[in-house]
Amino acid sequence: MGTVDENLSVWTERWDWSSQGDEWSGWWGGTEAMWHAAVLPRVHAFIPAGTILEVGPGYGRWTQYLRAVCDRLILVDLAPNCIDACRRRFGDDGDIEYHVNDGRSLAMVDDASVDFAFSFDSLVHADLDTLASYVAQLADKLTADGVAFIHHSNAGAYRTSSKLARRMPARWAGRLMRRGLLIDLLAWRSPTVAAEQVRRLCEQAGLACVAQERLSWESGYYLTDAISTVARPGSRWDRGPASWTTRSFRAEARRTARLYARSSFPEPRS
Ligand SMILES: C[S@@+](CC[C@H](N)C(=O)[O-])C[C@H]1O[C@@H](n2cnc3c(N)ncnc32)[C@H](O)[C@@H]1O
Numbered sequence: 001m002g003t004v005d006e007n008l009s010v011w012t013e014r015w016d017w018s019s020q021g022d023e024w025s026g027w028w029g030g031t032e033a034m035w036h037a038a039v040l041p042r043v044h045a046f047i048p049a050g051t052i053l054e055v056g057p058g059y060g061r062w063t064q065y066l067r068a069v070c071d072r073l074i075l076v077d078l079a080p081n082c083i084d085a086c087r088r089r090f091g092d093d094g095d096i097e098y099h100v101n102d103g104r105s106l107a108m109v110d111d112a113s114v115d116f117a118f119s120f121d122s123l124v125h126a127d128l129d130t131l132a133s134y135v136a137q138l139a140d141k142l143t144a145d146g147v148a149f150i151h152h153s154n155a156g157a158y159r160t161s162s163k164l165a166r167r168m169p170a171r172w173a174g175r176l177m178r179r180g181l182l183i184d185l186l187a188w189r190s191p192t193v194a195a196e197q198v199r200r201l202c203e204q205a206g207l208a209c210v211a212q213e214r215l216s217w218e219s220g221y222y223l224t225d226a227i228s229t230v231a232r233p234g235s236r237w238d239r240g241p242a243s244w245t246t247r248s249f250r251a252e253a254r255r256t257a258r259l260y261a262r263s264s265f266p267e268p269r270s
Helices: 004-014 022-028 031-046 063-069 080-090 128-141 155-167 170-178 195-204 249-263
Strands: 049-055 070-077 096-100 114-119 142-153 208-215 225-231 242-246
Touching: 004 080, 022 031, 022 249, 031 063, 031 114, 031 142, 031 249, 049 063, 063 070, 063 080, 070 080, 070 114, 080 096, 114 128, 128 142, 128 195, 142 195, 155 195, 195 208, 195 225
Parallel strands: 049 070, 049 114, 070 096, 114 142, 208 242
Antiparallel strands: 142 225, 208 225
C-alpha cells in the first residue's frame, strides 16, 4: 500500500465507506473527540484561515470542522466517490470547491492562494514520490504566510523491523502488532517514507519544515507516523525548526475516550 494506483483501488473499490470514515475515530471515543483532542490542539494556531486546502478528505471526517473555520475550502482527493460524498454532505454553496485529481497534481489550485493546507490520516498511505509532488507544488500554492500541516508515514525509518514483521507467520504477527511489540503493517503506512526525507523534500522545494512530530498510532510503541508543518523560510511560522516525539498517542486516545464517554451524559439505562 503506497502507490497512487493502490490507493485508488482501495479507496474507490475495496473500502466500505458506509460509516464515512468515523470508524477510524472509535479508539478516541468518536470523531468529535478525536478532532478536539488529537487534531485541533495541533492546528489551532493556523485557524481560522482565509483559504484552506484539504488533500484526501475522504468522506469529510475533518472537512466538517474545517469548513467552519475558513472563507473558502478546496477539497482534492484522488477517489471520485470521496469527492461525490463530500459534495452530497456539504453541498454546492460556492464556498467549497471539489476536485478529483490524479493523486499528485494541485494544478487546479491557484498559485499563492492557500493560507492553510491540511491533510490528516490520508497521505500516511502515500509513497515518497507522491509527497515529493505535493510538497513541490505547495511551494507555489501557499500564500506568503501560508502553512501546511501534513500527516505522513514514518514507517521508512523502521526498515529492519518491517522486514522482520513481514517474515513473521500471520497467526502471530497480527497479535504482536496490535500489542505494539511488532511494527504495525496492518495500518498500511507507506514503507518508503521517513520523516527525515520529508524534511529534505521541503528544503529541496524551497520551503522550511518548521515543526515535525513523530508519533505512534493505534498500536503503540513504534513511531510509524509523522506530522510535518511546512512554511516559507522567513515567514511568520518560521521560528526555527522544532521536532519532538509522541509515544503516548494511544494512551491519550484511551483517556479521551473515557472522558468523552463520561462527559457526554448518556441516557440512563432503563
Ligand atoms: C484513510 S482515508 C482518510 C480520509 C480522511 N482524511 C479521514 O481521515 O477520514 C484516505 C483518503 O486519502 C485519499 N488519498 C490517498 N492517496 C491520495 C493522494 N495521493 N492524493 C489525494 N488523495 C489521496 C483517499 O482517496 C482517501 O479519501
